Structure formats: structure tokens, C-alpha cells
Amino acid sequence: MTAAVRRARETEPADALPLGPPHRNATLTALNETHDPQLRSWVASANTQGNDFPIQNLPFGAFSRAHSQEAFRVGVAIGDQILDLTAAYASGAFNGSDDALAATQACCVPTLNALMDLGPSAWSALRLALSRALRLGAPEQALLAPCLLPQDQAEFAVPARIGDYTDFYTSVHHATNIGKLLRPDNPLLPNYKWMPIGYHGRSSSIGVSGQAVRRPISQVMRPGVSAPELAASARLDYELEVGVYLGRGNALGEPIALDQAEQHVFGLCLFNDWSARDVQGWEYQPLGPFLSKNFASTVSPWVITLEALAPYRQAWTRAEGDPQPLPYLDSTALRCQGAINIALEVYLQSAAMRDQGLPPHRVSHSNFRDAYWTVSQMVAHHTVGGCNLQSGDLLGSGTQSGAAADEAGSLMELSLGGKQPLSLPSGETRTFLEDGDTVVFRGHCQANGAARIGFGEVRGTVLPARSLTA
Amino acid sequence: MTAAVRRARETEPADALPLGPPHRNATLTALNETHDPQLRSWVASANTQGNDFPIQNLPFGAFSRAHSQEAFRVGVAIGDQILDLTAAYASGAFNGSDDALAATQACCVPTLNALMDLGPSAWSALRLALSRALRLGAPEQALLAPCLLPQDQAEFAVPARIGDYTDFYTSVHHATNIGKLLRPDNPLLPNYKWMPIGYHGRSSSIGVSGQAVRRPISQVMRPGVSAPELAASARLDYELEVGVYLGRGNALGEPIALDQAEQHVFGLCLFNDWSARDVQGWEYQPLGPFLSKNFASTVSPWVITLEALAPYRQAWTRAEGDPQPLPYLDSTALRCQGAINIALEVYLQSAAMRDQGLPPHRVSHSNFRDAYWTVSQMVAHHTVGGCNLQSGDLLGSGTQSGAAADEAGSLMELSLGGKQPLSLPSGETRTFLEDGDTVVFRGHCQANGAARIGFGEVRGTVLPARSLTA
Numbered sequence: 001m002t003a004a005v006r007r008a009r010e011t012e013p014a015d016a017l018p019l020g021p022p023h024r025n026a027t028l029t030a031l032n033e034t035h036d037p038q039l040r041s042w043v044a045s046a047n048t049q050g051n052d053f054p055i056q057n058l059p060f061g062a063f064s065r066a067h068s069q070e071a072f073r074v075g076v077a078i079g080d081q082i083l084d085l086t087a088a089y090a091s092g093a094f095n096g097s098d099d100a101l102a103a104t105q106a107c108c109v110p111t112l113n114a115l116m117d118l119g120p121s122a123w124s125a126l127r128l129a130l131s132r133a134l135r136l137g138a139p140e141q142a143l144l145a146p147c148l149l150p151q152d153q154a155e156f157a158v159p160a161r162i163g164d165y166t167d168f169y170t171s172v173h174h175a176t177n178i179g180k181l182l183r184p185d186n187p188l189l190p191n192y193k194w195m196p197i198g199y200h201g202r203s204s205s206i207g208v209s210g211q212a213v214r215r216p217i218s219q220v221m222r223p224g225v226s227a228p229e230l231a232a233s234a235r236l237d238y239e240l241e242v243g244v245y246l247g248r249g250n251a252l253g254e255p256i257a258l259d260q261a262e263q264h265v266f267g268l269c270l271f272n273d274w275s276a277r278d279v280q281g282w283e284y285q286p287l288g289p290f291l292s293k294n295f296a297s298t299v300s301p302w303v304i305t306l307e308a309l310a311p312y313r314q315a316w317t318r319a320e321g322d323p324q325p326l327p328y329l330d331s332t333a334l335r336c337q338g339a340i341n342i343a344l345e346v347y348l349q350s351a352a353m354r355d356q357g358l359p360p361h362r363v364s365h366s367n368f369r370d371a372y373w374t375v376s377q378m379v380a381h382h383t384v385g386g387c388n389l390q391s392g393d394l395l396g397s398g399t400q401s402g403a404a405a406d407e408a409g410s411l412m413e414l415s416l417g418g419k420q421p422l423s424l425p426s427g428e429t430r431t432f433l434e435d436g437d438t439v440v441f442r443g444h445c446q447a448n449g450a451a452r453i454g455f456g457e458v459r460g461t462v463l464p465a466r467s468l469t470a
Numbered sequence: 471m472t473a474a475v476r477r478a479r480e481t482e483p484a485d486a487l488p489l490g491p492p493h494r495n496a497t498l499t500a501l502n503e504t505h506d507p508q509l510r511s512w513v514a515s516a517n518t519q520g521n522d523f524p525i526q527n528l529p530f531g532a533f534s535r536a537h538s539q540e541a542f543r544v545g546v547a548i549g550d551q552i553l554d555l556t557a558a559y560a561s562g563a564f565n566g567s568d569d570a571l572a573a574t575q576a577c578c579v580p581t582l583n584a585l586m587d588l589g590p591s592a593w594s595a596l597r598l599a600l601s602r603a604l605r606l607g608a609p610e611q612a613l614l615a616p617c618l619l620p621q622d623q624a625e626f627a628v629p630a631r632i633g634d635y636t637d638f639y640t641s642v643h644h645a646t647n648i649g650k651l652l653r654p655d656n657p658l659l660p661n662y663k664w665m666p667i668g669y670h671g672r673s674s675s676i677g678v679s680g681q682a683v684r685r686p687i688s689q690v691m692r693p694g695v696s697a698p699e700l701a702a703s704a705r706l707d708y709e710l711e712v713g714v715y716l717g718r719g720n721a722l723g724e725p726i727a728l729d730q731a732e733q734h735v736f737g738l739c740l741f742n743d744w745s746a747r748d749v750q751g752w753e754y755q756p757l758g759p760f761l762s763k764n765f766a767s768t769v770s771p772w773v774i775t776l777e778a779l780a781p782y783r784q785a786w787t788r789a790e791g792d793p794q795p796l797p798y799l800d801s802t803a804l805r806c807q808g809a810i811n812i813a814l815e816v817y818l819q820s821a822a823m824r825d826q827g828l829p830p831h832r833v834s835h836s837n838f839r840d841a842y843w844t845v846s847q848m849v850a851h852h853t854v855g856g857c858n859l860q861s862g863d864l865l866g867s868g869t870q871s872g873a874a875a876d877e878a879g880s881l882m883e884l885s886l887g888g889k890q891p892l893s894l895p896s897g898e899t900r901t902f903l904e905d906g907d908t909v910v911f912r913g914h915c916q917a918n919g920a921a922r923i924g925f926g927e928v929r930g931t932v933l934p935a936r937s938l939t940a
Contacts, residue, residue, distance in 0.1 A: 163633075169757060190691075191689075191691075194689060195689050197753070197760075200669070200760070203634050204633055204719075204857070204859070205856075217856075219854075221660075253936070255687075276855070284756070284758075285659050286659060286667075287637075287758045287759065288759070289757065289758070295855045295857055296722070326698070385746070385765045386687075386766070387674070388675055389674070
């Protein structure tokens with residue numbers, strides 16, 4: 001990566017960069033003029049240090065004006081603003097490029113699915129057109145300035161129609177941590193290092209950041225008793241995950257090869273896979289988690305495209321002594337740049353902290369580059385048996401935990417199964433989530449010679465359980 | 471049930487039966503004039519003994535004229551014909567009932583979801599109108615006769631847009647049989663008798679009867695070796711299941727109580743949950759089946775409404791010594807009529823049998839009334855933690871096996887894990903499915919004093935695996 005990034009940094013001003021026309025096999029991992037860290041936007045807030053949405057990012061989401069009856073529609077985050085692509089399409093700003101115009105037209109709807117269906121060359125053409133039109137001095141400024149809406153005046157929707165959601169388990173640290181709690185003598189099962197373990201999740205209960213999550217009531221088996229009871233979960237937890245949106249799918253029976261996999265990926269988001277550990281412990285054998293997971297999952301509003309993530313790609317390696325992947329899960333490209341450097345953080349804010357004016361408190365951090373399995377391996381494995389993926393499908397990375405104790409992506413791990421409480425700045429402690437707790441995930445990417453881009457955040461607050469007697 | 475059925479049998483001719491107007495809390499389990507076994511249709515084939523689709527059945531499906539470019543649309547099976555509801559709506563035959571007309575209008579689309587969304591009173595009103603209009607001597611005959619298409623001139627689609635698919639595990643005989651093969655010392659896990667165990671499945675790969683199922687290639691771990699390999703499944707199996715389509719859903723966080731559960735169920739179908747046992751054995755710990763199930767599942771074209779199944783309801787009981795269900799999974803109505811008597815059969819036809827002109831051979835049979843958990847318990851448990859169901863969602867019952875050896879709903883069970891081959895009339899034997907095998911499930915309902923109704927069939931044929939070197 002270093003050489004590639006250096007190339008971008010040392011180039012002439014962006015407009016002078018050679019860039020071929022978008023093509024069907026657009027390499028979403030190659031750097032191009034849209035990644036130039038010198039670029040500045042005429043949207044002033046996009047140029048602020050530390051802001052998540054500089055002109056090098058350009059993530060997509062679905063929004064409408066808050067408290068309005070407007071339909072949701074696709075927009076692009078730029079600084080603290082949203083570029084309304086329906087308005088931008090009508091403005092004529094993109095009339096100069098047929099590809100970009102067609103891609104913008106596919107955004108005049110409530111979800112990203114139509115854009116996703118167009119495939120990587122269209123995504124690339126739109127990104128390039130947006131980058132050029134939003135640059136400082138771009139002649140499109142006059143047409144596009146009226147198409148901006150401040151993000152704090154918007155509400156968001158789940159950005160895609162998610163047909164199927166699959167959750168993976170790609171952090172070996174998480175799998176080992178959880179395994180130690182459940183099976184001390186056999187923490188990591190023998191299949192783990194051979195395949196990206198995954199299972200099907202529930203699509204219908206996926207909501208967008210800001211979701212209020214009601215504490216689930218379900219069957220639990222308390223220690224020392226002989227019969228289960230129906231009770232509110234006492235071990236409610238979050239899971240720090242990266243979400244992966246499929247772009248174009250595949251036909252049933254037609255696998256996606258590893259080296260083609262990223263052509264089918266539209267982008268990434270932050271993802272909280274809320275989990276009820278006591279429910280999970282009682283129900284999950286032999287067919288996997290069910291009610292312990294399906295009461296809610298939350299995505300961040302913005303989808304960071306794979307192309308925007310190109311500067312943060314890293315080599316992917318296998319630890320000494322671990323099995324090398326089978327050929328269908330291995331390639332040179334994977335070894336060179338299969339991993340993605342995304343710094344992830346978890347913040348917790350209790351109701352008392354809100355009352356005291358205390359900000360959310362960081363309880364852990366990890367990095368997606370430490371995942372044992374990559375995005376392309378998830379896609380290749382998911383489809384190798386013929387399963388068909390569709391545009392808008394969501395893959396969860398599984399909880400992203402690092403090797404260190406403070407890099408655990410769930411309270412189950414941080415509190416060692418509830419045995420070691422965490423301290424909050426309010427003087428409170430936590431083993432699992434309490435009613436009123438707000439959980440915030442943040443993520444960002446940094447690399448030498450590249451701009452810093454961010455994922456925004458995914459946020460959710462725990463509501464008390466329904467009355468058991470109602 | 472006996473008394474209720476006797477009442478239906480002893481009634482006056484159907485038109486004289488008292489029947490109130492459809493109402494919001496229509497009881498889908500109560501008998502009414504549409505169940506009268508004396509009813510005959512002006513569609514002559516519907517009156518043939520042993521035919522699956524007499525006028526007492528009236529199942530819904532999505533069809534189009536075979537080899538045409540026509541859009542799929544909703545129809546009703548009657549004898550060997552399909553009543554095209556788009557054509558029927560236009561014919562004016564239902565103009566006499568606002569409720570039935572609105573329900574028919576909701577059928578002028580490619581899937582059943584719009585009808586499902588209307589709820590039980592609309593379903594009931596449409597069933598009543600169809601029953602009256604298709605009866606021998608009905609004045610609507612002249613308008614509706616041109617709206618018929620022979621079933622053998624139609625092709626079918628998956629009848630609903632299935633958002634989420636959940637597979638349950640409701641047969642204690644199947645769970646015990648499989649458990650004995652996997653965990654001889656601990657076949658039935660402690661949670662089994664306390665809750666309907668379920669897990670999320672893959673929606674995108676659900677197809678309709680006639681599906682050609684390509685043998686999946688995936689990771690398997692052969693006995694006696696130290697590393698897995700990518701290989702075509704050598705233990706491909708079917709699973710004999712009943713599918714349950716949700717009618718109206720529930721809001722996220724709002725459970726459906728047991729006694730309301732059937733108000734949310736539109737109807738039932740036959741369902742083959744194809745399974746690759748060698749893939750399953752290697753991958754399923756700790757998060758459940760994944761590639762072993764998601765390569766294909768097949769539904770029958772016709773959805774038998776819950777109302778059509780009213781005459782075949784039976785008492786639901788717990789065996790002596792088994793735990794009684796927790797209150798949220800128990801009720802008087804459940805005890806009186808929670809079970810449904812549906813006779814299920816599995817037939818197998820190899821390529822050689824087809825060549826020799828031998829018909830499909832029955833390899834096992836079971837009955838849905840023997841399920842340990844009922845439809846309403848599946849719905850109540852699925853939602854108790856707040857998970858939202860949506861119209862068109864599919865619940866699989868899990869493999870339906872009976873207590874006897876020839877009542878096993880999968881080859882895994884029938885062949886005792888591959889150790890005891892089955893004999894076919896062609897002189898061949900089977901432990902698991904071979905390329906070219908066709909699997910057919912059939913189902914029907916019979917009860918004293920009620921008409922016999924059938925489910926039609928669900929059929930699928932195994933294609934060879936893709937080349938591993940391609």
C-alpha cells in the first residue's frame with residue numbers, strides 16, 4: 001500500500017491525473033484522483049480537520065427532511081451537509097457524463113438498491129463526478145449549492161432494502177474470548193481457522209442509528225433451577241461489527257470467485273448486533289442464536305464505498321502455525337491488500353451520565369484489519385455452495401475484538417462474562433447494559449499520505465422491557 | 471373437533487347456513503358453509519374423488535401462462551384448473567361484495583403479499599365469495615368460466631415475496647433421531663421440550679416446485695483426515711417440512727400473543743429444506759447451519775389457507791412426564807385444536823426409474839399433527855422477544871418425522887446416517903440423494919364428515935455439482 005499511497009500524494013494536482021474511463025472491471029482498490037488528500041471542497045465544513053466526511057469520502061445514505069412528510073431519498077454526505085441526489089439530478093449538474101447521470105438517476109428513490117444494481121463502473125463514475133463537482137472552484141457549485149441540506153436537519157432510514165442478512169464471526173479474538181467463557185477446555189472449535197463461520201440473521205428488525213431498543217423478554221434458564229422462565233434479559237449486550245452491503249448479486253448456483261468478490265461489494269458501515277446473552281446461552285444449541293439476536297440490529301446511516309476505502313487497504317496474513325486457507329479462499333490480491341484498516345471505538349453513556357452532562361465514555365477500541373477473515377473471503381465462502389446474494393444484502397463481520405483486554409467488542413468479553421464490572425465516569429459500574437444506556441460506535445480510517453475519513457456513528461438506546469404482566 | 475365437524479355435516483344445504491358478516495376477529499378455525507362436504511363446483515374436475523383441489527380447498531398461488539411473457543398473478547386452484555383472479559376481478563363477478571371485491575383487487579399482482587396484508591376478515595370474505603361463485607348452479611359461472619386456465623398450461627412462482635424465512639425444529643422424533651446420530655449419549659438437548667427451537671434461514675434461494683437443485687460444493691471434513699477439502703456434498707438430503715406463511719405481521723417490539731397468533735397466519739404449504747449433511751456436520755458449531763442449507767429450499771405452488779384447514783384441527787397434548795409449556799406457549803384453544811392433521815408423504819424417483827417408466831416410490835410418511843410444537847406456538851415464541859414478522863414471511867416446521875422407523879422425514883434418518891441403504895423398485899439403493907433423483911412431497915387432509923383436500927406437491931430434481939476445476 002505504501003507505494004500506491006505515495007504515488008497519490010506525489011501526483012500533480014488532481015485534475016491532471018491520468019484516469020481512464022470507468023470500465024466494467026473497475027478495480028475498486030486502486031487509487032485515483034478522488035483519493036488525492038490535497039482535494040478541498042467548496043462545502044467549507046468538509047475541509048475541517050477531523051471531520052468524518054471530507055471530499056475524499058463521499059458516502060451514501062437515505063434521508064429526508066426531519067419532521068416532514070417527504071419521501072426518503074438517496075444523498076451523499078459532504079462535511080456537515082447532505083447533497084440531495086434527487087435535487088442534484090434535476091439541477092443538470094451531471095448532464096456532462098452519461099454514466100454519472102444514469103447513476104444519479106438511480107438515486108432518486110428511497111433506497112440504494114437501484115444504484116447498487118448498476119455495478120462498480122457506475123459507482124466509480126458517480127464518485128468521480130461527485131468529487132469533481134464538489135471540489136473548490138468547481139463550476140457546478142452554483143447548481144449544487146441549493147441541493148444541500150444540513151445533516152442536523154435530516155432524519156435517516158436504513159439505506160438499502162436488505163433482503164437477507166448474514167452474520168459472520170471473523171474475529172478470532174472474539175471467538176476465542178467467547179469460547180473460553182462457554183467451553184473453557186475447547187474455546188476455539190476446529191472449523192474456525194478453515195472457513196469464515198457465518199449464520200443467517202433476521203432482516204426485518206434492522207434499524208438505523210438512533211434506534212430505541214426495547215430490552216427483550218424471552219426464555220432464560222437461571223443457574224441452579226430446573227425450569228426456565230420468561231423474563232427480561234438481564235445480560236443485554238452490544239456487538240461491535242462492520243456491516244458489508246452487497247452491490248450486485250449472483251445467480252443461484254453460480255459462486256462468486258474470491259478475486260471477483262469485491263466487484264460485488266458496494267460499501268461498509270458500522271453495525272451493532274445487539275445480543276441477549278442469557279437468552280443466547282439457553283437457546284443456541286443446536287441450531288444457533290435466534291431470539292437472542294433478532295429483536296434488533298442497528299446500522300449507521302452512511303455507507304462508505306469500497307472505492308473510498310482504497311487508501312486504507314493492507315496486506316492480509318496468516319499467523320505462523322495457522323492453516324493456510326484452501327485455494328477458494330486465497331489469492332495474491334488478498335495477500336497484498338485483503339485487510340482494511342478501520343479504527344473502531346465503542347462509547348457508553350448511561351442515563352445518569354446524560355443527566356450529569358457527561359459525554360459518552362470510550363470503553364473499548366479495535367481495528368477491522370485484525371479480522372481473521374476478510375470481506376472477499378466472506379463473499380466467496382457464502383456463495384461457494386451456490387447461495388445467491390442480492391443487492392442490498394447485509395453481511396455482518398461479527399464482533400471485532402483485538403488481542404488486548406481493552407480491545408473487546410462486547411460487554412460479555414469486557415466484563416469476563418459478568419464477573420468484572422466496568423467503571424463509568426458517573427461512578428456507576430456495568431457488567432451488561434442497563435435501561436437508558438446509550439451505545440455509540442465510531443469508526444475512521446487513516447493512512448500515511450491519505451486523507452482521514454470517518455464512518456460517522458451508529459447509536460442506540462436501551463428502553464425498559466415491556467411489562468411481563470401486560 | 472368431532473362435534474364441530476358433525477355439525478357441518480348435519481347442516482342444511484350450504485346456502486341456508488347462518489354466517490355472520492366477516493369481522494376483524496374472524497375465527498379461522500371455525501367451520502362455516504365453505505367447509506360443507508356436500509358442496510360441488512361447476513368446474514367438473516373439482517368434484518373428482520381424490521382430487522386435491524375440491525371447492526372446499528380454494529388455495530392461492532402465483533402463476534402465469536407457460537412459455538408466455540405474461541406477468542405472474544394470483545390464482546386459485548379449483549380441480550385441475552386455476553381461476554385467474556385478475557381476470558375474475560375484471561369480470562365483475564365479485565361486484566356484489568365490497569370486501570370480496572377489495573380482496574380480489576389485492577390479487578391483481580404477482581404475489582400474495584397484498585392479500586396477506588388485508589388480514590383475516592378479507593381472506594374469509596374472499597373465500598366465501600369464491601366458494602359461492604364456484605358452486606354448481608352459481609350465476610357467476612358465465613362470468614368466471616372464461617377466467618380459468620388449466621393447471622398443466624401454467625407455470626408457477628414462489629407465491630409470496632418472502633422477506634425473512636425461519637426454520638423451526640418441531641418434530642421431537644426428528645430431533646431425537648438426528649441427536650442420536652450426532653450425540654449418542656445426549657440426543658435431545660434440555661431446551662427442546664421448553665421452547666420451539668428455531669433459527670434464521672436464507673430467503674433468496676427459496677424456489678418453487680419443479681426447482682432443479684444443483685448439488686452444492688463446500689468445505690467438508692472427511693473422517694480420518696486432518697484438513698478439510700472443497701468437495702461436492704456426498705450426503706445430500708431432503709427435509710420433509712410444512713411451510714407456514716405469515717399473513718399480517720407485528721410491529722417491532724410488540725409480541726403476538728398465542729391466542730392471536732393464528733390471526734396472523736395466512737396458510738400452509740409443503741416445503742423441502744434441502745440439506746447437505748456432510749457440510750452441516752463440519753460447519754454447524756457453534757452458530758448453526760449455513761451453507762449446508764442455503765443453496766436451495768423449495769415450496770409447493772399452492773398455499774392452503776388456515777380457514778380451509780379448520781375441519782382437520784385436533785387437540786394438542788403433552789406426553790405424560792414431559793414439561794407443560796410456559797404460560798406464553800399455552801392456552802385452552804391450543805389444547806382443544808392446536809394440532810392440524812396433515813398426512814405427509816415422501817416419494818423418490820431416480821433417473822433410472824424415470825427411464826424404466828417407474829413412478830416415484832414412496833419412501834416414508836408422517837403427519838403434521840405429531841409435531842411437538844404447533845403453528846401458534848412458533849409465532850408466539852418467534853415474537854415474544856419483540857421480533858417483527860411481516861406478511862409473506864415463511865416459517866418452516868422443521869423435518870416432520872413420526873415415531874416409527876418408516877416415518878422419518880429425511881434420508882439421514884431413514885438410512886441411519888448412511889449405514890442402512892434403502893431399496894428402490896429399480897433395484898438401486900440409496901443412502902443419500904444421487905444426481906438425477908427427483909424428490910416429491912405430497913400432503914392431504916381427511917376427517918370424518920369433511921371433504922378430503924390436498925396440498926398438491928412439491929418436487930425437485932438434483933443436478934450434478936459444478937465442475938470443481940472450472
